[in-house]
Amino acid sequence: MLTKDELLAPLARLREDRIVVTTMSVLRPWARHSQSELDFASADSAMGHAADLALGLALAQPKRGVVCLNGDGSMLMSLGTLATIVDSGATNLTLLIVDNGTYEITGSQPVPAQGRIDFGALARAVGFRRTYAFEDADEYEQQLPEVLAGVGPVLVSVRVEPGTEGPLARTPSASAHYLRTSLRESARRLRATLRG
Amino acid sequence: MSGQRPGGSVAPSAAHLIERLVALGTTHVVGIPDNDTAQVFERLCGHPTIRLLTVTREGEAFAIAAGLWIGGQQPLVIIQNTGLLESGDSLRGTAGRMGVPLLCLVGYRGYAKMLAAKLGTAPRPFDAATLTRADVDSAALLTEPTLAAWGVPFWRHDSDIDTDKVVPNAFEVAARQSQPTVVLLTRGFT
Numbered sequence: 429m430l431t432k433d434e435l436l437a438p439l440a441r442l443r444e445d446r447i448v449v450t451t452m453s454v455l456r457p458w459a460r461h462s463q464s465e466l467d468f469a470s471a472d473s474a475m476g477h478a479a480d481l482a483l484g485l486a487l488a489q490p491k492r493g494v495v496c497l498n499g500d501g502s503m504l505m506s507l508g509t510l511a512t513i514v515d516s517g518a519t520n521l522t523l524l525i526v527d528n529g530t531y532e533i534t535g536s537q538p539v540p541a542q543g544r545i546d547f548g549a550l551a552r553a554v555g556f557r558r559t560y561a562f563e564d565a566d567e568y569e570q571q572l573p574e575v576l577a578g579v580g581p582v583l584v585s586v587r588v589e590p591g592t593e594g595p596l597a598r599t600p601s602a603s604a605h606y607l608r609t610s611l612r613e614s615a616r617r618l619r620a621t622l623r624g
Numbered sequence: 625m626s627g628q629r630p631g632g633s634v635a636p637s638a639a640h641l642i643e644r645l646v647a648l649g650t651t652h653v654v655g656i657p658d659n660d661t662a663q664v665f666e667r668l669c670g671h672p673t674i675r676l677l678t679v680t681r682e683g684e685a686f687a688i689a690a691g692l693w694i695g696g697q698q699p700l701v702i703i704q705n706t707g708l709l710e711s712g713d714s715l716r717g718t719a720g721r722m723g724v725p726l727l728c729l730v731g732y733r734g735y736a737k738m739l740a741a742k743l744g745t746a747p748r749p750f751d752a753a754t755l756t757r758a759d760v761d762s763a764a765l766l767t768e769p770t771l772a773a774w775g776v777p778f779w780r781h782d783s784d785i786d787t788d789k790v791v792p793n794a795f796e797v798a799a800r801q802s803q804p805t806v807v808l809l810t811r812g813f814t
Contacts, residue, residue, distance in 0.1 A: 468694075488694070622694070
């Protein structure tokens with residue numbers, strides 16, 4: 429099982445100019461590894477829809493990679509999105525599921541079927557051709573370049589230690605840079621960045 | 625003549641709607657078809673300028689559309705009112721909260737029954753007895769009150785004339801106010 433830092437640090441080193449959409453329990457930790465204008469926090473938003481949002485970005489920006497750091501609980505709320513991703517034909521989306529088995533930021537309640545969900549199998553069943561599952565930090569770090577380099581969509585499930593992240597809030601004093609502005613302002617900033 | 629109402633007015637044309645959407649700069653249509661919008665979806669398959677993306681639940685549509693807009697595109701959502709009610713938090717938390725100028729065309733299931741029951745202009749909110757009547761569809765009864773409660777501007781669409789007037793107006797209001805707007809489709813397209 430990986431720590432969040434073991435999950436995020438290699439990705440921060442390798443993400444290049446990819447858009448990274450974060451949500452839930454890794455949202456604040458990711459901001460400790462990245463200060464990019466291409467980071468977008470799906471916070472103060474709609475629960476379970478980060479992967480959908482990332483798909484929209486991927487379709488809008490087909491020449492740029494998009495990585496979604498989604499929670500396992502969030503993914504379970506919108507499993508149909510896996511089918512939509514495949515059907516969309518998007519080839520530039522990496523869907524990375526942070527599988528900590530809990531709804532961490534609401535108090536670490538267990539997700540349904542905790543520990544028994546094979547997200548890779550679910551993804552392959554709807555047509556994902558590339559899936560990865562990691563429980564070991566060294567193996568993850570070693571294979572991450574291959575994960576990111578190949579044609580998408582790709583689903584990566586990573587077993588991560590449950591943490592103690594609290595509820596998310598957007599305030600000017602937030603520790604994470606992308607929580608210091610409103611969701612509306614964040615959307616406009618990323619849109620402006622992407623439009624050059 | 626196919627597409628005519630007993631009263632004589634002609635059902636709106638899917639081809640004409642799509643021409644209008646192209647003129648408005650629509651790049652993507654995201655949604656789920658119903659009987660009334662099936663012709664629109666059929667004509668959008670393989671369209672040269674508008675990319676069609678069907679989804680598995682209506683809530684996906686608003687989040688995907690928000691991502692498309694942030695990415696520089698001009699999406700539009702087409703769903704039915706039942707799906708609109710299902711996707712309330714997605715509409716609120718993505719397109720709404722992000723201030724996305726997003727036009728949504730929403731099939732108005734139960735509209736004709738609502739008019740037949742003379743409830744189209746009845747005082748609202750409706751009581752439980754009305755919402756459970758067998759001769760009306762509660763999806764229709766709750767559509768406009770729900771949109772009003774959510775602060776989403778909406779208009780009704782009935783004909784090709786509305787395609788030329790109501791649709792561009794709803795698009796312009798969405799752009800000017802940076803928010804989702806809804807056009808309620810009271811009749812099926814041919």
